[in-house]
Amino acid sequence: MTPRIETPDIYEDLRVRLMSARFAPGEKLKPAELQGHYGCSANTIRDVLLRLSKVGLVEFEMQKGFRASESSPEARRDITLFRVLLEREGTRLSMQKGGTEWEAGLAAAHHKLSHIETRIARVGDPGEDMRLWSNAEKEFHFSLISACGSPILIETYSNIYARFRQQMVSQERDFGEDYFRAIIAEHKAILDAALARDEIRCNAAIYDHLKRNL
């Protein structure tokens, strides 16, 4: 028998698998099947899937069960534009309210991110640094909006960021040298505009960073 797994771990494992597109878009998620992988009952899986549907990583319909979120050009566009809206507003508010701690946190997050990115750009291939980069990228974007003072905006952004990742990882793209070189410049542009508290420039930088997904 599988060595008893804690429920939070099941949630975490399924979340990661969903965000890594290890389930095909629209694929049915049957508690009775997933039950086998983890040593628990189908109801526990159902419970976890209901919670994941709150984030938007899975879709739930009464009497129809669960599915991995659908993917389409329209869906990706929708998610991207919504993310731009939230990230702009969150950053705008942070620039307005954020103090030195916000600036320091943002600079630190960017420094870490930039360090990883230059290393990847040198080699030309993310390789095993992919997970490190993933975390650092997330930290940077959350730092941006962290001083906005709106718990609801942050929570909603958190959900949309997860769905964004889920949609984009399935999109094969060449994570080559050029890709990361471009990303580096874009993150730098966002950082500079944010620290300069230049709303117009910041809005443009955020859009430029995400427009490749439209």
Place this chain on the structure above:
Amino acid sequence: MTPRIETPDIYEDLRVRLMSARFAPGEKLKPAELQGHYGCSANTIRDVLLRLSKVGLVEFEMQKGFRASESSPEARRDITLFRVLLEREGTRLSMQKGGTEWEAGLAAAHHKLSHIETRIARVGDPGEDMRLWSNAEKEFHFSLISACGSPILIETYSNIYARFRQQMVSQERDFGEDYFRAIIAEHKAILDAALARDEIRCNAAIYDHLKRNL
């Protein structure tokens, strides 16, 4: 025994009770207690509450159970500002993309709303028209953003609108003659600005309509 109630009805009943603030903010929602009112098992209630937590009407914490959403001046302010953000963006996009059908639907929704509001304002008391007004108000605001072309924005707005209602109904306010006279003017201002496709004016009108909740 209570005459067998369908699960969707339980969901709907709890949703309405939550939005009518029939549970105190932060009040614990115990499946084992609620089970009595409806003729079902505690697990069914748990299921429904998990789904309601997706909308944001109830808060869920692992091993701690469910609570009706907390209420505070900060929470109300947060929700209101977020609603302003979404309603502005949704309306902006609708003004950009919406055609004649959008205009017609919006005009119709406002006509119905305005009819009910003038009747209430004449009497000075909502009375039993309150439910009618509630529905019409909701229809009007959803009409505004209906042509935005973003399913995610509409769904998120739907959630935040429900939470907004939940927060505000508990705020005793005098729904007197003056209140409805003001509301009538505000809705008219939003309608006019939207039909004129005047973004600046529309943003201002939406803010003016909701600023009393800040």
Place this chain on the structure above:
DNA sequence: AATCGCGTAAATTTCGAAATTTTCTTGTAA
């Protein structure tokens, strides 16, 4: 009086099976 620890009560989560609903398959008629 305040704090800590222990034991009891209460609440939450998990389970496996039964009941219900949906989906699929197969057969029949137009």
Place this chain on the structure above:
DNA sequence: TTACAAGAAAATTTCGAAATTTACGCGATT
């Protein structure tokens, strides 16, 4: 061949109870 219907299989939901975790009250100690 298509459409429809009936039956079987599969999936989802619901249930009541057991297991686990958390919350509470009470007494002892500092």
